[in-house]
Amino acid sequence: MAKTPRIIVVGGGLAGLSAVIKIAELGGQVDLFSIVPVKRSHSVCAQGGINAAKNLKGEGDSTFQHFDDSIYGGDFLANQTPVKAMCEAAPGIIDLLDRMGVPFNRTAEGVLDFRRFGGTLYHRTAFAGATTGQQLLYALDEQVRRFEDEGRVRKYEHWEFLSAVLDSKRTCRGICAMDLHSMEVRAFPADAVILATGGIGAIFGKSTNSVVCTGSAQSAVYQQGAFYANGEFIQVHPTAIPGEDKLRLMSESARGEGGRVWVPKQKGDKRDAKSIPESARWYFLEEWYPKYGNLVPRDVATRAIHKVVYEHELGIDGKPMVYLDLTHIDRNTLDRKLEGILEIYEKFVGDDPRDTPMKIFPGMHYTMGGLWVDFNQQTSIPGLFAAGECEYQYHGANRLGANSLVSCIYGGFISGPQALSYAKNAKALDANGCYDSERKRQEEINDRLMKSDGSENPFQIWRELGELMTKNCTVIRYNKNLEQTDAKLVELLERYRKINLSDRTMWANTSFVFTRQLLNMLQLARVVAKGAQLRDESRGAHYKPDFPDRNDEKFLKTTKAHFAPDADEPKFEYEPVDTSMIKPRPRKY
Amino acid sequence: MAERTIRLKIKRQAGPEAEARWEEFEVPYHAGMNVISAMMEIALRPVTKEGTATTPVVYDSNCLEEICGSCAMVINGRARMACSALIDKLDQPVKIEPLTKFPVVRDLAVDRGVLFENLKKLKAWIPLDGTYDLGTGPRMGQKVQEERYPLSNCISCTCCMEACPQFNDKTNFVGAAAISQVALFNDHPTGAMLKEERLRALMGDGGVHECGYAQNCVEVCPKGIPLTRSISRVAGQVMIQSIKDLFGT
Numbered sequence: 001m002a003k004t005p006r007i008i009v010v011g012g013g014l015a016g017l018s019a020v021i022k023i024a025e026l027g028g029q030v031d032l033f034s035i036v037p038v039k040r041s042h043s044v045c046a047q048g049g050i051n052a053a054k055n056l057k058g059e060g061d062s063t064f065q066h067f068d069d070s071i072y073g074g075d076f077l078a079n080q081t082p083v084k085a086m087c088e089a090a091p092g093i094i095d096l097l098d099r100m101g102v103p104f105n106r107t108a109e110g111v112l113d114f115r116r117f118g119g120t121l122y123h124r125t126a127f128a129g130a131t132t133g134q135q136l137l138y139a140l141d142e143q144v145r146r147f148e149d150e151g152r153v154r155k156y157e158h159w160e161f162l163s164a165v166l167d168s169k170r171t172c173r174g175i176c177a178m179d180l181h182s183m184e185v186r187a188f189p190a191d192a193v194i195l196a197t198g199g200i201g202a203i204f205g206k207s208t209n210s211v212v213c214t215g216s217a218q219s220a221v222y223q224q225g226a227f228y229a230n231g232e233f234i235q236v237h238p239t240a241i242p243g244e245d246k247l248r249l250m251s252e253s254a255r256g257e258g259g260r261v262w263v264p265k266q267k268g269d270k271r272d273a274k275s276i277p278e279s280a281r282w283y284f285l286e287e288w289y290p291k292y293g294n295l296v297p298r299d300v301a302t303r304a305i306h307k308v309v310y311e312h313e314l315g316i317d318g319k320p321m322v323y324l325d326l327t328h329i330d331r332n333t334l335d336r337k338l339e340g341i342l343e344i345y346e347k348f349v350g351d352d353p354r355d356t357p358m359k360i361f362p363g364m365h366y367t368m369g370g371l372w373v374d375f376n377q378q379t380s381i382p383g384l385f386a387a388g389e390c391e392y393q394y395h396g397a398n399r400l401g402a403n404s405l406v407s408c409i410y411g412g413f414i415s416g417p418q419a420l421s422y423a424k425n426a427k428a429l430d431a432n433g434c435y436d437s438e439r440k441r442q443e444e445i446n447d448r449l450m451k452s453d454g455s456e457n458p459f460q461i462w463r464e465l466g467e468l469m470t471k472n473c474t475v476i477r478y479n480k481n482l483e484q485t486d487a488k489l490v491e492l493l494e495r496y497r498k499i500n501l502s503d504r505t506m507w508a509n510t511s512f513v514f515t516r517q518l519l520n521m522l523q524l525a526r527v528v529a530k531g532a533q534l535r536d537e538s539r540g541a542h543y544k545p546d547f548p549d550r551n552d553e554k555f556l557k558t559t560k561a562h563f564a565p566d567a568d569e570p571k572f573e574y575e576p577v578d579t580s581m582i583k584p585r586p587r588k589y
Numbered sequence: 590m591a592e593r594t595i596r597l598k599i600k601r602q603a604g605p606e607a608e609a610r611w612e613e614f615e616v617p618y619h620a621g622m623n624v625i626s627a628m629m630e631i632a633l634r635p636v637t638k639e640g641t642a643t644t645p646v647v648y649d650s651n652c653l654e655e656i657c658g659s660c661a662m663v664i665n666g667r668a669r670m671a672c673s674a675l676i677d678k679l680d681q682p683v684k685i686e687p688l689t690k691f692p693v694v695r696d697l698a699v700d701r702g703v704l705f706e707n708l709k710k711l712k713a714w715i716p717l718d719g720t721y722d723l724g725t726g727p728r729m730g731q732k733v734q735e736e737r738y739p740l741s742n743c744i745s746c747t748c749c750m751e752a753c754p755q756f757n758d759k760t761n762f763v764g765a766a767a768i769s770q771v772a773l774f775n776d777h778p779t780g781a782m783l784k785e786e787r788l789r790a791l792m793g794d795g796g797v798h799e800c801g802y803a804q805n806c807v808e809v810c811p812k813g814i815p816l817t818r819s820i821s822r823v824a825g826q827v828m829i830q831s832i833k834d835l836f837g838t
């Protein structure tokens with residue numbers, strides 16, 4: 001068979017672009033779909049850095065140590081085989097990015113500089129100023145542009161993935177997508193499809209994620225029968241800047257470079273932060289966790305901040321905020337290493353963090369859960385692969401800082417060649433009807449929505465969804481609240497059926513597009529809430545005060561949710577975790 | 590006491606061929622709000638100041654932290670990013686229009702594909718042999734990194750092109766952002782292997798000589814990129830290249 005395999009990649013963040021590069025290099029033909037021009041993908045937001053045990057600081061770091069930190073940090077929920085392989089590949093990935101021209105920070109001798117991040121005692125995080133994600137994405141984007149110029153990649157930007165096209169055997173044969181300008185729905189055939197559609201922040205209303213991170217694509221294929229794994233594991237970043245439209249991240253690198261978290265010891269201390277003497281400050285992370293100090297993993301830091309604010313009632317000014325202080329570090333060092341993130345604070349808050357301690361609070365940040373995939377990144381639907389934040393494989397119950405970028409690129413590098421070899425061996429399709437029928441199904445959904453003339457505003461439903469999920473499904477979880485959350489989600493789904501679109505035009509109608517995504521968000525929210533309810537233990541980011549301990553006997557298992565169309569709700573099953581190399585031990589920082 | 594509100598005046602256009610019109614809005618004020626969150630308020634209640642029902646405003650956005658380059662528009666007469674345009678710092682009514690040098694898709698969303706096409710023409714990439722293991726990249730001093738890093742911060746927002754008097758249909762000028770990317774790649778030891786091709790692409794119509802050094806680009810660039818410095822460096826390189834080409838060395 002001489003035909004060139006045709007692969008569809010959906011999503012042009014780090015994961016998607018990595019997959020595209022491998023496929024193009026191996027001779028495949030790629031159609032690349034993305035809601036936003038790929039260079040504007042959410043990956044640009046990553047600030048802090050990317051992990052690889054290059055051991056360039058004479059500390060005796062090793063890929064095995066990176067592996068152990070990742071598994072331990074993830075509270076033993078991640079399958080060990082793929083995580084080990086990722087950690088072993090990481091130094092090579094950094095070398096490749098370096099060759100691609102990423103302006104990584106350098107040491108005096110001209111080699112790559114590394115910084116410390118949470119959950120490790122080693123300098124293992126390579127970084128490019130405070131805009132590492134942007135720099136990495138651009139490097140990959142440039143390579144993809146080169147392949148585009150050579151005719152191996154065709155971009156469909158401003159196109160949204162709606163669903164997978166499945167044949168009679170439930171094998172993936174392509175996708176249905178919508179042109180976000182003309183609103184036309186089309187079916188695109190492919191020999192294999194890779195989803196790399198990123199995170200799900202919008203389900204929580206305000207988060208550190210970008211606007212298009214709705215999880216809509218993952219939810220769509222989950223509703224088509226793909227398993228969604230570990231959905232209940234949501235990372236809340238300890239240090240975000242509260243904002244009207246989003247929670248802007250203050251990168252962990254602020255603590256990596258020596259930032260200290262504190263509150264005034266005295267309740268209601270009205271003094272300006274700078275005039276509060278050392279003796280009247282409580283550096284609670286340093287006191288509670290002497291070994292890791294301010295660099296404990298995210299879930300630990302987040303819960304500590306919550307405790308100080310809500311139990312000790314020591315939030316600044318009685319508000320849910322604590323100080324993150326960099327003012328003891330000299331300006332030049334700060335400018336050299338953290339300028340980008342400090343600018344964000346300055347720009348959006350108005351204070352200079354070099355002079356004034358920043359005010360921060362935890363914010364929803366990352367989903368460890370995602371589409372279930374096997375070790376070849378294939379979902380439970382044959383022919384449909386997934387890579388990046390949209391799949392669940394590398395972070396267990398909690399992701400270590402700077403491990404996502406490496407997992408996205410690694411996952412892309414695995415999924416690309418795997419999709420290609422799948423495509424080469426795939427059986428030919430016997431009947432073409434599946435394309436038309438899927439397109440019609442999607443067009444009908446659009447028609448129904450356009451005609452719907454109830455009274456509910458989709459943006460209002462979204463606001464309520466976000467508040468509900470943030471309140472009950474983030475830092476601290478109680479079964480009673482989770483139960484109520486699901487009941488309320490069912491109610492929101494009911495209200496969704498009575499939606500009223502204020503815009504019914506068929507041209508670049510963004511509120512229509514958003515309303516379509518909203519249904520998928522609501523369905524996926526149920527996977528998060530119910531999954532959390534069913535897991536009666538505390539592990540990594542999932543914390544239930546009523547079940548404060550990890551329970552390996554019952555819950556050292558991957559949660560797998562699948563959609564029951566007749567019941568219109570998620571059903572759950574559990575799968576053993578691969579712990580073949582590192583024996584689970586208690587996680588204590 | 591009436592709830593505090595803010596006023597916005599937004600240029601609307603239903604499609605590329607449609608007539609543009611202005612609509613005024615009054616929306617609730619929140620501390621720290623920016624132009625995007627103001628437009629999110631409109632989506633929640635799409636009604637004009639006069640009380641007429643309308644549609645939510647269409648615009649591009651993604652990161653909301655001035656790093657993806659999506660949300661460029663003209664706000665109170667100046668090309669800038671809507672997500673970092675704080676309402677507290679703007680005169681009201683806040684006047685919001687689409688960029689004028691790019692085709693309107695709808696309302697404030699415009700098609701800026703031309704920049705990406707220019708980056709293709711200028712081969713703004715490192716010519717990699719392949720992704721297989723070839724060891725580390727070239728060693729590089731901190732100075733080189735510090736020179737390249739700011740240029741690599743360009744978010745492709747096209748504000749510099751919007752503000753540039755030379756960027757128009759008559760000149761075909763590629764614009765400051767693309768030229769600055771040429772400087773970025775020419776500075777890299779591997780990137781420099783395509784230097785001559787990049788420079789030749791900047792010689793003819795629409796090339797680097799179109800720039801009149803008006804500096805408007807530097808003033809509006811949200812990332813503070815030293816664009817005129819890049820342009821003069823590249824102009825120098827182009828000049829040397831043309832002389833070399835002329836004498837065939």
Ligand SMILES: Cc1cc2nc3c(=O)[nH]c(=O)nc-3n(C[C@H](O)[C@H](O)[C@H](O)COP(=O)(O)OP(=O)(O)OC[C@H]3O[C@@H](n4cnc5c(N)ncnc54)[C@H](O)[C@@H]3O)c2cc1C
Nearest residue numbers: 011012013014015043046048049161198388389402404405
């Ligand atoms: C503020 C912030 C800072 C971070 N910092 C770090 C860090 O320092 N280190 C680290 O390791 N990790 C960090 N992370 C996490 C990391 O940035 C993300 O997990 C990672 O970038 C995700 O990449 P991705 O390729 O999976 O998806 P994304 O970059 O989100 O890309 C998703 C792509 O899918 C497309 N898409 C989505 N839905 C559809 C659809 N339905 N149809 C078509 N296209 C679609 C989008 O257009 C986009 O191109 C950070 C995250 C945030 C929020």
Ligand code: SF4
Nearest residue numbers: 753800801803804806
């Ligand atoms: S300096 Fe050159 S590129 Fe910049 S605005 Fe002026 S003419 Fe345009």
Ligand code: SF4
Nearest residue numbers: 743744746747749810
């Ligand atoms: S150079 Fe500045 S203004 Fe121009 S596109 Fe880049 S970031 Fe925007």
Ligand code: FES
Nearest residue numbers: 651653655658672
């Ligand atoms: S939304 Fe990304 S730059 Fe404004």
